[in-house]
Amino acid sequence: MPDDTTILSLPLILPAQAQKHVTHNEALVALDLIVQLAVIDRTLTVPPPLPSIGDRHIVAAGAAGPWVGQAGRIALFTEAGWQFTAALPGWQAYVMAESQMALYNGLTWIALSDGPFTVGRLGVSATADATNRLTVSSPATLLNHAGSGHQLKLNKAVTGDTASLLFQTGFSGRAEM
Structure with missing residues (x-):
């Protein structure tokens, strides 16, 4: 049996160990240092x-x-x-x-x-998936300017791809710009 725990290296009380309270107190002090x-x-x-x-x-x-x-x-x-x-x-x-x-x-x-912290998917009150990697379910979404204006950019990889704004009802397309 090892003398310490695997991850936090807290001292373990060993069989037939004298002064077990010393080992126990050392572990409590170590936990007191790192918990919360x-x-x-x-x-x-x-x-x-x-x-x-x-x-x-x-x-x-x-x-x-x-x-x-x-x-x-x-x-x-x-x-x-x-x-x-x-x-x-x-x-x-x-x-x-x-x-x-x-x-x-x-x-x-x-x-x-x-940062730099990135996430592959982000859902705000909704579940993101492989296609909709940013998903927001909300009565409103605010994209606010941080200066003199705000731009929403839709970037296509190549000319033949589609960049559009799709308006839906019940997840069914109604209008597309």
């Missing part, structure tokens, strides 16, 4: 001057001092000092200083607003 992960920021390269117990940060690239070699890791301030945990791909953290979520892609933390 919210960090203060992700821009510091050195610890803040007066951290509070429980403060969490994502260590920025170029870390120095007590954080040297910990870039990209989650830093937790405990009674014993700084504890570091490496994130796994797919982990998410709410970054309080930015009021947004960040996603760890295996190499770096990316703010969800920074």
Whole structure:
């Protein structure tokens, strides 16, 4: 039997182990660090001057001092000092200083607003399919300008293809422009 769990490397209580409470407490501290992960920021390269117990940060690239070699890791301030945990791909953290979520892609933390994120299909109150990859079921759809106007562009791959605006009733075509 391994000493740690496979994914989070939490310590396991072993048969005939003395002081089982120590192992159990280590696992609880590790979970406390990563569950419902919210960090203060992700821009510091050195610890803040007066951290509070429980403060969490994502260590920025170029870390120095007590954080040297910990870039990209989650830093937790405990009674014993700084504890570091490496994130796994797919982990998410709410970054309080930015009021947004960040996603760890295996190499770096990316703010969800920074992208580049794409989806193959998107349904808003509807189910998208292979043909209608963007599907919206709504009493109205607003495409608003972000400046002086707004253009809706329908691009054809080649001259013989069709680019049209189709008006339907009950999913049956009534008019096409």
